[in-house]
Amino acid sequence: MGKTHWKxxxxxxxxxxxxxxxxxxxxxxxxxxxxxxITVQGGKKEPVTLCYLKGQKPLILNSTNxxxxxxxxxxxxxxxxxxxxxxxxxxxxxxxxENVECLRIRQExxxxxxxxxxxxxxxxxxxxxxxxxxxxxxxxxxxxxxxTDEVEKQLIAFATDLKQAExxxxx
Numbered sequence: 064m065g066k067t068h069w070k071x072x073x074x075x076x077x078x079x080x081x082x083x084x085x086x087x088x089x090x091x092x093x094x095x096x097x098x099x100x101i102t103v104q105g106g107k108k109e110p111v112t113l114c115y116l117k118g119q120k121p122l123i124l125n126s127t128n129x130x131x132x133x134x135x136x137x138x139x140x141x142x143x144x145x146x147x148x149x150x151x152x153x154x155x156x157x158x159x160x161e162n163v164e165c166l167r168i169r170q171e172x173x174x175x176x177x178x179x180x181x182x183x184x185x186x187x188x189x190x191x192x193x194x195x196x197x198x199x200x201x202x203x204x205x206x207x208x209x210x211t212d213e214v215e216k217q218l219i220a221f222a223t224d225l226k227q228a229e230x231x232x233x234x
Contacts, residue, residue: 076101078120080153080164089151090173092117093132096124096141122151122166131168148173180208182217194222195229 083089094115101123103109112124122128133139136147150169155162180187190208193199201215210218 076120078116078122078151078166080166082119083151083153083166086153088169089119090148090175091119091122091151093144093147093149096144125165128166128168131170135168135170135172148175177207177209180204180210180214180218182214184208187218188221191218191221191225194218195226 094117096112096114098110099113100108100110101113112129114122114124114128116122124132132144132147132149135149136144138144150171150173151166152169154165154167156165157163178184180190186208190199190204193204194201201210201218204210204218
């Protein structure tokens with residue numbers, strides 16, 4: 064069982080350095096970016112920019128991190144950031160004369176390793192069905208899987224067989 068960082072108990076509403084896997088970066092997907100009023104220490108209300116992340120608590124998005132996202136995705140528009148991946152890492156900054164931990168965003172588009180699709184993969188048949196139905200192309204599937212030319216041929220052949228079987232059933 065993992066250990067609990069004391070800051071998780073202090074501010075459980077937002078993601079912080081304590082949420083990163085021990086000493087590692089964390090790749091997250093942006094779901095939305097909005098301006099909201101939150102309650103900070105002492106009960107004071109403060110407007111902040113929140114970046115909602117898939118599967119994580121929201122990130123309070125400071126100017127430094129907003130500029131980083133703007134730079135890596137070549138757009139200052141938050142609508143263009145939706146669905147994009149960012150890589151968070153732990154850093155420190157000076158705040159009120161003290162060094163404090165903070166989350167920063169790497170100055171790079173994260174490289175996401177795609178799972179390799181093989182004939183034995185549990186999604187192979189599902190992918191072939193998606194191809195045979197016309198809902199997906201092999202280009203669509205390549206966005207989710209690493210597919211070799213040989214596996215693509217097998218996938219197309221299987222999808223063709225599925226389509227023929229379905230057409231024969233309808234007769």
